[in-house]
Amino acid sequence: MTQADGQTGLSDAGRAWSRVRANLRLSAGARLFDQWLAPMSLVEPCDGEDVRLALPSAFMTDWVRNHYAERLVHEFRALLPRVRSVAIETRRATPAPEVLAIAVPAPAAARPVAAAAPLLDLVAATPAGAARAAAPEPASLVERPQLDPRYTFERFVADPSNRVALNAARALAEPGPVRFSPLFIHGGTGQGKSHLMHAIGHAFLDARPDARVLCMSAERFMFDFVAAMRARDTHAFKSRLRGCDLLLIDDLQFIAGKDATQEEFFHTINEIMAAGKRLVISADRAPQALDGVETRILGRMSAGLVADVKGSTLELRRAVLAQRLAELPDAVVPAEVVDMIACRIASSIREVEGALNRVVAYASLTGEVIDLGFAQSVLGDTLRGAQRRVTIDEIQKLVSEHFDIKQIDLLSARRARAVARPRQIAMYLAKRMTTRSLPEIGRKFGGRDHSTVIHAVRRIEELRDTDRDVDGAVRTLIHQLEA
Numbered sequence: 453m454t455q456a457d458g459q460t461g462l463s464d465a466g467r468a469w470s471r472v473r474a475n476l477r478l479s480a481g482a483r484l485f486d487q488w489l490a491p492m493s494l495v496e497p498c499d500g501e502d503v504r505l506a507l508p509s510a511f512m513t514d515w516v517r518n519h520y521a522e523r524l525v526h527e528f529r530a531l532l533p534r535v536r537s538v539a540i541e542t543r544r545a546t547p548a549p550e551v552l553a554i555a556v557p558a559p560a561a562a563r564p565v566a567a568a569a570p571l572l573d574l575v576a577a578t579p580a581g582a583a584r585a586a587a588p589e590p591a592s593l594v595e596r597p598q599l600d601p602r603y604t605f606e607r608f609v610a611d612p613s614n615r616v617a618l619n620a621a622r623a624l625a626e627p628g629p630v631r632f633s634p635l636f637i638h639g640g641t642g643q644g645k646s647h648l649m650h651a652i653g654h655a656f657l658d659a660r661p662d663a664r665v666l667c668m669s670a671e672r673f674m675f676d677f678v679a680a681m682r683a684r685d686t687h688a689f690k691s692r693l694r695g696c697d698l699l700l701i702d703d704l705q706f707i708a709g710k711d712a713t714q715e716e717f718f719h720t721i722n723e724i725m726a727a728g729k730r731l732v733i734s735a736d737r738a739p740q741a742l743d744g745v746e747t748r749i750l751g752r753m754s755a756g757l758v759a760d761v762k763g764s765t766l767e768l769r770r771a772v773l774a775q776r777l778a779e780l781p782d783a784v785v786p787a788e789v790v791d792m793i794a795c796r797i798a799s800s801i802r803e804v805e806g807a808l809n810r811v812v813a814y815a816s817l818t819g820e821v822i823d824l825g826f827a828q829s830v831l832g833d834t835l836r837g838a839q840r841r842v843t844i845d846e847i848q849k850l851v852s853e854h855f856d857i858k859q860i861d862l863l864s865a866r867r868a869r870a871v872a873r874p875r876q877i878a879m880y881l882a883k884r885m886t887t888r889s890l891p892e893i894g895r896k897f898g899g900r901d902h903s904t905v906i907h908a909v910r911r912i913e914e915l916r917d918t919d920r921d922v923d924g925a926v927r928t929l930i931h932q933l934e935a
Contacts, residue, residue, distance in 0.1 A: 465498035468531040475527055476520075488516055495543075501536045503528055506543035511685035513542045598667055599657075603650035609775055611768040614644055617759040621648045624730055625655035634721065634731035636753045638738050639761030640930075642800025645734040648761070649700045652732055656698050666693060667700040674706070674713040690716075694723045697730065704735040704753075708744030718749050725752065738916065741923040760917060763884045769794040769804050776808055783812045789827045795887045796835055799934065807831055844882045844896045850929055851878040863898035876908035877926060883909050885933060 477485040491512065495504035505524070507513045517540050528535040605625075610618055617637050624635045635652075637645050653665050668676075680689035693699065699720075707713045724731050735742060738760065739753040764772075773790050777783060785808070793807050814830045815822045828835060852859040855874040862875045875897065882893045883905065890902035897905075915922040 463496065463498060464532060465503055465528075466494060466496070468528055469494040469503075471531055472524070472527040476523075488512060489520070492516065492540075493543075495541075501534055503535055503538045505538065505540050507540065508543065509685050509688050510542045510683040511680050511688050513540055514679065514683045516540055599650045599653045600646075601654075603647040604654050605651045607775070608644065608647055608651055609768060609771045611765060611771065613762040613765055613768060614639075617644075617648060617761045620757050620759045621652050621732075622655070624732065625652045625659070627656075627659040630728055630730055632757045633725060633729070634733055634753060634756040636739060636756060636758045637732065637734045637761060638736065638758070640763055640800065641736060642802030643761045643764060644801055645761055646702055649702055649732055649734055653698065653700055656730070660697070663697040664695055665698045665700070666696045667702070669702045669706065670704050670717075671706040673701060673717065674710055677713055677716050690720070693720050696724065698732070699724055699729070700732045702734050704733050704745065705737065705742060708742065714746050714749060718746065718752070721749070721752055731756075737923055737927065738918075740918065741916075741920045743920075743924075758917075762913060764798065764801050764804070766794060766798075766887075769798070769801065772801055772804060773808055776805060780812060783815075783822075785812065785822050786824070788824050789822060792824060792827060793831070797831075798885065798887065803834070807834055810834075844886060844888060844893065847881045847885065847929075847933065848878055848896075850932060851881070854925065854929060865898070873922070876912050877922070877929070879905050879908035880912035880926070881929060881933070885930070 473489070476489050480489060492505050492507050495506050498504065507516060521538070521540065524538045524540070525535070528538055605618075605622060608614075608618060617639075620632075620635055621637070623631055624633070637648055639645050649667065653667050657663060657665055677686070677689060680686045707717060721731055721733075733753055739750045739758060742750060770790065773794055777785055777790070789811065790808075793804060793811075797804050797807050811822060811827045811830050814820075815826065820826055848859050848862050851874050852862060855870070857871060857874060861871045862878055864871070866872070879893060879897060882888060882896070883890070886893075888896070890905045893905045894900040894902050912922065912926065916926060917923075
């Protein structure tokens, strides 16, 4: 042992472990590292050939083995070529793990986003000035959510189609007594549900930096619950979720038909609501239209505030593009290109933003000037896909086949319910999925006035929130038209 070794008291493996930890923090990102890798400790004595690392729970051990076993071997061998293996095991020690005493500088940025973060983002929450080793583990860990920094209330473009959901989201994010919970947000893909959920998380943490907030998809909830059961560590899984001050669950429809997952999900939301905590759920349809989800879960969802994000209007798409362009001061995009994107890509806000980003990126890479011809060339496939969905004749044909009526009945003056409702649905789809004006749509349906089209659109929007059959029919037709 050298004099330096005697002073530090660290073995070769101990010094290598300090370097490995620092490298992992840089490569994995602070939040992922703090959650999964920081609690890992080196088991001493170590002969320098067979390294043993310990984690405090089987759940964490299983995750690190699956995701970082090979990486750990590579990191150790880069520093100690004689290392033959790196074993990862579970040690449920009462005292705080040795690793918590190792000072690893944290980045200055607040709430960084990991590129491939797992279920929970945990960071050590130690009172200022207190020694890390004195904090109990894992109670010293405060959950941090995976929040996209782009998704804030400031960047959310308000419109009559989403105003109710936006106001409800702002209200739930405010500190103080909980005014309502849960908040259930539903709407089509790419219309802004996830944006609102992340914005709630950001605003709530800004008001309460010490709050425990968790954001995940329902699919991730199911995946990690199954992993916890396999690792026989469901207690840690449950405590992490049920200890939240704010729980955000996206895309509830993905647990449809998953009985065991729904059982755990029900008890989780039950405890959060009983404790007066905040709960936000999103789905692609209203609670009443979620097939395969237990009635008792839907009952809990309906007990709070249900708000929908309707399909985007042309005005909203234009406003979103204008805002995004303001964030790209170096991009010169003519008004006619912006209008073309807003008019011809109506399926979702996400696709509208993606189309603009693609045009600007291609121009930057090729050095070409953005004009209408350039944009149409770059967005060829996207525009052809959108063009396929703008034929009113195709909508009328598909609707008549779906409801087993004649296509000419949609143009007739018949007011029987068996014809009137499909006609209203066809008008609704024509307004949503084409760029035709209201008078043009009215003329396509037997020369009807534009006010009749407005009434049909509003009626179907109302029924989609309350009538499962109507909502299901509309979703089926949209899927077939988009396919």
